[in-house]
Amino acid sequence: MKIVLLGYMGSGKSTVGKKLAAQLGIPFTDLDDYIEESLGNSIPEIFLNKGEIFFRKQEHLYLRKILESEGDKVIALGGGTPCYSNNMNLILEKTPHVFYLSVPIPELNARLLTGKADRPLIRDLKDEELPEFIGKHLFERRNYYSLATHTIQAGGKEVHELVSEIVTLL
Ligand SMILES: Nc1ncnc2c1ncn2[C@@H]1O[C@H](COP(=O)(O)OP(=O)(O)O)[C@@H](O)[C@H]1O
Ligand SMILES: O=C(O)C1=C[C@@H](OP(=O)(O)O)[C@@H](O)[C@H](O)C1
Numbered sequence: 001m002k003i004v005l006l007g008y009m010g011s012g013k014s015t016v017g018k019k020l021a022a023q024l025g026i027p028f029t030d031l032d033d034y035i036e037e038s039l040g041n042s043i044p045e046i047f048l049n050k051g052e053i054f055f056r057k058q059e060h061l062y063l064r065k066i067l068e069s070e071g072d073k074v075i076a077l078g079g080g081t082p083c084y085s086n087n088m089n090l091i092l093e094k095t096p097h098v099f100y101l102s103v104p105i106p107e108l109n110a111r112l113l114t115g116k117a118d119r120p121l122i123r124d125l126k127d128e129e130l131p132e133f134i135g136k137h138l139f140e141r142r143n144y145y146s147l148a149t150h151t152i153q154a155g156g157k158e159v160h161e162l163v164s165e166i167v168t169l170l
C-alpha cells in the first residue's frame with residue numbers, strides 16, 4: 001500500500017509523513033529528499049543552477065519511480081508535485097490513500113516565515129509579501145489538491161493528532 005501526503009509548502013507533509021510511517025511501521029520517502037540524494041544537490045541549488053522546469057521533470061521522474069517501487073510506503077510530496085505533468089492522475093491510478101493536509105493561510109505564513117530560505121519559490125519575497133503570495137498561489141493549486149481522496153483539516157492540530165486521524169481513515 002502506498003500512502004501519499006500532499007498540500008501547500010509548510011502544511012506538514014514531511015513532518016507528518018515521517019511520524020505516520022513510524023506509527024505504521026512502514027518505510028517513509030520524502031520526494032524532495034529523494035531528488036536531492038539522487039542528484040547530489042539541494043533543492044535550492046537545483047532551482048538556481050538548472051531552473052524550475054528541470055526540477056519539475058526530475059520531480060515527475062522520481063515520483064514515478066517511488067510509485068512503481070515494491071512494498072508499502074508513506075510518501076510526502078513537494079508542494080507543487082500534484083500541479084505538474086500528469087502527476088495527480090499517476091498518483092490516483094496507483095492508490096486510494098491520498099491525503100491533502102489543508103492548513104489556513106495565517107498558519108502557513110507563520111511557518112513559512114521561518115522556512116523561507118529552503119524554499120526557492122518564496123525565498124526572495126519580503127516577509128510582508130508572503131501572505132498575499134500564499135493566498136494567490138493556493139487559489140491556483142487548490143484545484144489539484146482537492147482531487148485527493150481525503151482532505152484533512154490540519155490547522156491548529158498537533159502532529160500526533162493528524163497521524164491518528166489518518167490512521168483512523170486508513
Ligand atoms: N501540525 C503541526 N503543528 C505545528 N507545526 C508543524 C506541524 N506540522 C509541521 N509543522 C512545522 O511546520 C514547518 C513545515 O513543516 P514541513 O513538514 O516541512 O512541511 P512541508 O513538507 O509540507 O513543506 C516545520 O517547521 C514543521 O516543524
Ligand atoms: O511548492 C512547491 O512548488 C515546492 C515545494 C517544496 O516542497 P515542500 O512543500 O515540502 O516545501 C519543494 O518541492 C520545492 O521547493 C517546490
Ligand SMILES: [Mg+2]
Pocket residue numbers: 013014030032076077078
Ligand atoms: Mg516537505
